[in-house]
Amino acid sequence: METLHGDEAVGAASELPVSACSRRLEDFSPDVLQRIADAPTVVWRGPRESIAAAGATASVSADGPDRFETVRETATALFESLTGDVPRPARPRLFGGFAFHDGARSDTTWDGFPDAWFVLPRVQVTAHNGARWLTVTAETPDIATERLDDWQERLAGATDRERSGPPGIVDERRTPSREDWREQIEAALSDIRAARLRKVVLAQSLSVDLAGPVSIPDALARLDGTYPDCYRFAFTPGDEAGTFFGATPETLVSLTDRTVRTGALAGSTGRGDTRNEDEWLAEELLDSDKDNHEHDLVVEAIREQLDPVAERVTTGKRSIRKLATVQHLETPIRAALDGDRHVLELVEALHPTPAVGGLPPDAALETIKSTEAFDRGWYAAPVGWIDADGDGTFAVAIRSALARDRTATLFAGAGIVADSDPDREWDEVQLKYRPMLDELE
Numbered sequence: 001m002e003t004l005h006g007d008e009a010v011g012a013a014s015e016l017p018v019s020a021c022s023r024r025l026e027d028f029s030p031d032v033l034q035r036i037a038d039a040p041t042v043v044w045r046g047p048r049e050s051i052a053a054a055g056a057t058a059s060v061s062a063d064g065p066d067r068f069e070t071v072r073e074t075a076t077a078l079f080e081s082l083t084g085d086v087p088r089p090a091r092p093r094l095f096g097g098f099a100f101h102d103g104a105r106s107d108t109t110w111d112g113f114p115d116a117w118f119v120l121p122r123v124q125v126t127a128h129n130g131a132r133w134l135t136v137t138a139e140t141p142d143i144a145t146e147r148l149d150d151w152q153e154r155l156a157g158a159t160d161r162e163r164s165g166p167p168g169i170v171d172e173r174r175t176p177s178r179e180d181w182r183e184q185i186e187a188a189l190s191d192i193r194a195a196r197l198r199k200v201v202l203a204q205s206l207s208v209d210l211a212g213p214v215s216i217p218d219a220l221a222r223l224d225g226t227y228p229d230c231y232r233f234a235f236t237p238g239d240e241a242g243t244f245f246g247a248t249p250e251t252l253v254s255l256t257d258r259t260v261r262t263g264a265l266a267g268s269t270g271r272g273d274t275r276n277e278d279e280w281l282a283e284e285l286l287d288s289d290k291d292n293h294e295h296d297l298v299v300e301a302i303r304e305q306l307d308p309v310a311e312r313v314t315t316g317k318r319s320i321r322k323l324a325t326v327q328h329l330e331t332p333i334r335a336a337l338d339g340d341r342h343v344l345e346l347v348e349a350l351h352p353t354p355a356v357g358g359l360p361p362d363a364a365l366e367t368i369k370s371t372e373a374f375d376r377g378w379y380a381a382p383v384g385w386i387d388a389d390g391d392g393t394f395a396v397a398i399r400s401a402l403a404r405d406r407t408a409t410l411f412a413g414a415g416i417v418a419d420s421d422p423d424r425e426w427d428e429v430q431l432k433y434r435p436m437l438d439e440l441e
């Protein structure tokens with residue numbers, strides 16, 4: 001495996017010949033690869049396609065503020081040296097993600113997850129529109145063909161097994177405590193009143209000890225059922241790193257050719273126990289000045305980032321996005337770009353949107369860093385894929401957890417604006433833990 005780091009990455013990648021080949025597969029269970037492959041592994045499931053991948057023909061990691069550019073340049077060089085004819089849905093892609101902050105780490109929770117890490121998998125299984133493909137990459141066409149035969153056999157030979165349930169939680173630690181949270185929110189509110197901030201998204205972390213290890217394939221299978229229109233993802237960069245997984249409703253950006261799909265998702269309430277209560281909560285959210293303000297800031301910021309690179313930016317109708325435990329205000333945003341751009345240029349411009357960061361961006365990031373007593377790592381940061389055309393899809397990695405051995409760390413946050421109430425925001429964060437907690441307890 002070729003591991004490329006920082007500045008060396010671009011030169012090394014362009015010298016690396018890579019061959020890809022692919023074959024249609026008959027029926028097999030989509031989570032087989034995850035169960036039988038060693039790290040690194042990746043799972044990426046969107047509403048329209050489902051991908052599992054393993055091994056590394058090449059990988060790139062980068063640190064610091066240049067991490068987007070390093071990955072973009074390395075990816076471009078790597079794809080230039082890629083040969084082989086593969087049907088579009090099965091095309092080889094680089095999968096990976098970024099850390100939320102570009103500064104130094106404040107603890108060891110995220111060891112094994114660089115500030116940026118992307119992998120060109122050796123083996124990739126793609127399900128799209130009812131068809132399945134096995135794609136492999138290798139240093140030479142001969143090795144690729146051998147690998148294709150080998151993996152086809154291994155996948156066909158894997159037997160089904162019983163699914164396990166959630167492992168169960170034996171202990172938990174919350175950061176911050178409820179009291180500290182109140183103080184943090186009050187401090188943010190006073191910055192908002194003093195006009196130093198307009199909005200800041202403050203997060204919490206919940207570390208749990210488990211009665212046993214989590215089965216990520218089984219957790220994802222359950223998340224598929226509960227969150228079919230979310231991005232379900234799992235990244236395991238190495239043996240020791242653990243797995244960062246989740247089911248996020250939030251698209252950061254999806255680029256196909258010159259068409260950008262994104263959206264604002266901000267402003268939250270719970271789900272009702274009855275249909276009437278649920279509708280009442282939705283109406284209240286649609287009418288809430290506080291939530292509409294919180295949401296407007298996100299729409300405005302995304303439009304502002306896209307305007308300089310777009311011929312046209314269009315904003316759709318604001319509506320309610322209902323998820324199993326929360327409902328959000330959502331506005332779809334589309335843009336037609338004024339020229340060819342790499343998806344990572346857009347990722348860099350958009351991350352973090354005020355849905356997970358705040359406004360003004362620098363003041364909000366400083367507040368987050370000085371307030372949160374844990375490292376966000378990859379939480380609320382971009383995760384997704386890039387292809388040879390520079391297209392790709394990135395989601396915002398919320399509703400997520402980092403699982404390692406018999407522990408897991410969950411993360412969730414809430415947007416603080418004038419009129420936010422610390423106790424309501426606390427409750428909102430607890431609802432946002434639910435998707436991951438339900439997989440653990």
Ligand SMILES: C=C(O[C@@H]1C=C(C(=O)O)C=C[C@H]1O)C(=O)O
Nearest residue numbers: 265267268355398412413414415
């Ligand atoms: C920050 C999170 O969610 C974000 C914050 C929201 C809000 O404050 O209303 C809603 C959706 C997300 O954009 C999270 O789930 O951790």
